Amino acid sequence: MPIDVFHKSCKQLDGGNDRELTNYIVETNSIRALVDFNSQASIAVGLKGIGKSSAYRYLTQVDKNADICIGINADRYVLHLPQRNYGASFFRKQFERDLIFEALREVVNQSDAMRRRLDASLLSEARKTVDSFLEKLKSAGRKIIGFGISIVGIGLTLHKDSPEEPEGLIPEKDISKAFDILTAICKSGVKIRIVIDDPEEVFSLGAGMDINMIGGFCLACLRLSSTIPGLKIIGLLKTHVYHPVNKHEQDLSKYTDPATYLAWSKEELKLLVKDRLSATSTRVDDVFAGSNEDSQLEVLENMIKMVRNGPRDLLRWIDLTLTKSNEQPICTETANLALEDMCQSSFDELARAHSGTHENIELMIKAIFSKKTKTKFTRAALEKHLETLYLKDITFKALQSLEWFQKVSSITIPRLLFETGSISFLWKNQVILPYQKEYTLKNFEKATSIFLTPALIPVIKEQYIRPPAKRSTAR
Amino acid sequence: MAPVQTPITSSDRKIHRVVLISDPNYFKNGISLAREIASRQLNEFSYQRDNKIRYATPLSITKFISYSREIGILDEDLRCTESKDDIKHMDNFQSWLKNQVMVFLETNSASLENIKAATLSLFSDTPYTLPTPVKVHEALKTSISLSSFRMSLKIISALSPKALKFSSRKLVILPDIIKG
Numbered sequence: 001m002p003i004d005v006f007h008k009s010c011k012q013l014d015g016g017n018d019r020e021l022t023n024y025i026v027e028t029n030s031i032r033a034l035v036d037f038n039s040q041a042s043i044a045v046g047l048k049g050i051g052k053s054s055a056y057r058y059l060t061q062v063d064k065n066a067d068i069c070i071g072i073n074a075d076r077y078v079l080h081l082p083q084r085n086y087g088a089s090f091f092r093k094q095f096e097r098d099l100i101f102e103a104l105r106e107v108v109n110q111s112d113a114m115r116r117r118l119d120a121s122l123l124s125e126a127r128k129t130v131d132s133f134l135e136k137l138k139s140a141g142r143k144i145i146g147f148g149i150s151i152v153g154i155g156l157t158l159h160k161d162s163p164e165e166p167e168g169l170i171p172e173k174d175i176s177k178a179f180d181i182l183t184a185i186c187k188s189g190v191k192i193r194i195v196i197d198d199p200e201e202v203f204s205l206g207a208g209m210d211i212n213m214i215g216g217f218c219l220a221c222l223r224l225s226s227t228i229p230g231l232k233i234i235g236l237l238k239t240h241v242y243h244p245v246n247k248h249e250q251d252l253s254k255y256t257d258p259a260t261y262l263a264w265s266k267e268e269l270k271l272l273v274k275d276r277l278s279a280t281s282t283r284v285d286d287v288f289a290g291s292n293e294d295s296q297l298e299v300l301e302n303m304i305k306m307v308r309n310g311p312r313d314l315l316r317w318i319d320l321t322l323t324k325s326n327e328q329p330i331c332t333e334t335a336n337l338a339l340e341d342m343c344q345s346s347f348d349e350l351a352r353a354h355s356g357t358h359e360n361i362e363l364m365i366k367a368i369f370s371k372k373t374k375t376k377f378t379r380a381a382l383e384k385h386l387e388t389l390y391l392k393d394i395t396f397k398a399l400q401s402l403e404w405f406q407k408v409s410s411i412t413i414p415r416l417l418f419e420t421g422s423i424s425f426l427w428k429n430q431v432i433l434p435y436q437k438e439y440t441l442k443n444f445e446k447a448t449s450i451f452l453t454p455a456l457i458p459v460i461k462e463q464y465i466r467p468p469a470k471r472s473t474a475r
Numbered sequence: 476m477a478p479v480q481t482p483i484t485s486s487d488r489k490i491h492r493v494v495l496i497s498d499p500n501y502f503k504n505g506i507s508l509a510r511e512i513a514s515r516q517l518n519e520f521s522y523q524r525d526n527k528i529r530y531a532t533p534l535s536i537t538k539f540i541s542y543s544r545e546i547g548i549l550d551e552d553l554r555c556t557e558s559k560d561d562i563k564h565m566d567n568f569q570s571w572l573k574n575q576v577m578v579f580l581e582t583n584s585a586s587l588e589n590i591k592a593a594t595l596s597l598f599s600d601t602p603y604t605l606p607t608p609v610k611v612h613e614a615l616k617t618s619i620s621l622s623s624f625r626m627s628l629k630i631i632s633a634l635s636p637k638a639l640k641f642s643s644r645k646l647v648i649l650p651d652i653i654k655g
Binding site: 247248250386387390391392396397400402403406407408409410411412 | 479557561562566567570571573574575577578581582586587588592634635636637638
């Protein structure tokens with residue numbers, strides 16, 4: 001039955017492991033901006049579940065716009081960076097040189113194909129530079145872990161007892177020479193793309209996030225991509241990783257739009273489902289109930305209006321509904337049966353994503369909205385509500401012992417709620433949900449009303465415990 | 476919830492007293508309120524000198540009244556901006572006060588992030604500059620007065636010690652060691 005196959009495809013919630021993904025991957029507008037070598041988009045940021053891993057696969061496996069494409073993610077590369085208290089500018093320099101050498105190494109690896117595109121002397125210069133760098137690495141030899149996998153991060157990949165400081169590994173003149181060679185290669189028309197998924201996982205071992213390292217990484221991506229035409233370094237970051245870095249790293253403000261948000265339009269989400277239907281030879285009416293295609297798609301459109309992070313919530317909801325209804329076509333009633341489960345998963349995902357930086361953030365969200373699940377706040381009204389919670393709410397007082405909570409206030413919490421995708425807002429008379437491209441800080445600041453993201457309403461409602469009724473004295 | 480165990484003479488407890496006693500029906504201005512507080516010889520406004528317990532003068536109490544107005548917990552008429560029943564309990568008051576102080580700093584270009592950035596910038600100055608409240612206040616270019624800025628830091632460090640640590644000890648400088 002085709003619906004079985006379609007249902008199975010909806011269970012594939014991790015784009016990184018979905019073997020069939022290339023059959024139904026959607027080229028969204030934000031992915032198009034990343035693919036375009038003329039666009040400034042270099043740092044791509046998205047909520048957990050928005051399709052970052054799918055974007056990674058699209059950029060490294062599907063799109064053929066680049067002549068050389070290098071993908072780096074935590075599954076393929078394990079790098080061991082020592083925990084050191086370096087500043088962001090140190091990390092930027094280090095990442096820049098490593099990325100330059102990584103690009104040159106790949107040019108040399110593909111020298112057969114490159115021979116037709118590049119001047120022989122340029123290729124030979126590239127080879128000499130890479131050989132000399134690898135020679136230096138070999139001399140550092142036994143101290144290096146992960147050698148042979150990738151040279152990205154290798155300058156930092158030294159044992160903690162290594163007397164050799166990583167910045168001393170390659171002389172500055174060699175770096176600038178490598179930079180010039182790579183620039184010349186790209187100017188000859190060779191397009192090179194390096195994509196790094198979840199850099200905080202690729203480059204760090206510890207559970208805590210090194211903000212300076214990620215800040216340095218972002219600056220390296222932006223700087224190299226903007227100074228060498230034809231070279232594009234793309235970093236794919238989760239929002240909860242990017243936002244603290246953006247607040248901390250002042251040099252990022254030198255770029256007008258340092259981050260591109262991975263986002264979906266409602267049409268693109270519809271396409272996500274339609275493409276899966278086509279790829280699994282399933283008809284729309286096999287999955288959605290209705291007298292005609294328009295009414296069948298209306299069921300899907302209504303689901304799209306409810307989800308928080310876009311594709312993952314939507315596919316999970318379809319999967320849960322089909323499971324509950326024994327693969328009967330989905331109608332509003334059956335979708336509602338699985339709504340709470342989908343919402344709970346979305347809320348759990350939100351809490352998990354932020355547990356490292358904002359422990360127990362879910363308790364704060366519940367406290368804010370427990371009796372206000374459908375309230376439309378103005379920004380001022382929300383701030384006033386938060387002030388009152390500071391004064392009266394027991395959860396707010398309990399959270400005071402947490403470091404992150406001690407650093408926020410009634411005027412900074414709304415932004416935190418925005419960053420986590422727990423609130424949606426009305427902007428230009430449109431409801432803006434966290435997965436949409438209009439979900440930006442700029443638009444949020446101009447929002448006419450702010451409210452709990454629809455996907456979280458059932459979860460918060462469920463958590464609200466009605467105070468016990470007063471006992472009647474009448475006998 | 477138990478309140479944060481701050482010393483009896485700490486700023487949060489002084490301000491708590493000011494706000495509880497304040498009443499626009501009885502006090503027409505800050506100095507009359509300050510005189511009343513001084514006359515009550517409260518523990519919050521006491522200190523020891525020459526082995527004797529002394530009490531703050533009305534003039535020094537007006538500093539806390541002005542500050543309470545500045546951060547918006549008392550209005551111009553010396554009326555508490557929240558119900559006194561709600562702020563009576565110390566834990567409620569501390570939580571509210573901490574938020575009001577944070578909001579006051581944030582809306583005057585002196586957020587914790589700005590303070591951190593200013594501190595780091597002073598550390599990296601040549602010659603190296605110690606980030607004393609005066610220096611940080613200068614670096615922030617905030618419209619908050621130095622005394623209100625200092626008071627805000629004291630309150631935040633007492634109520635949110637994980638967010639900010641504030642030391643008022645004199646500097647001890649030894650060869651190769653700098654203690655703040």
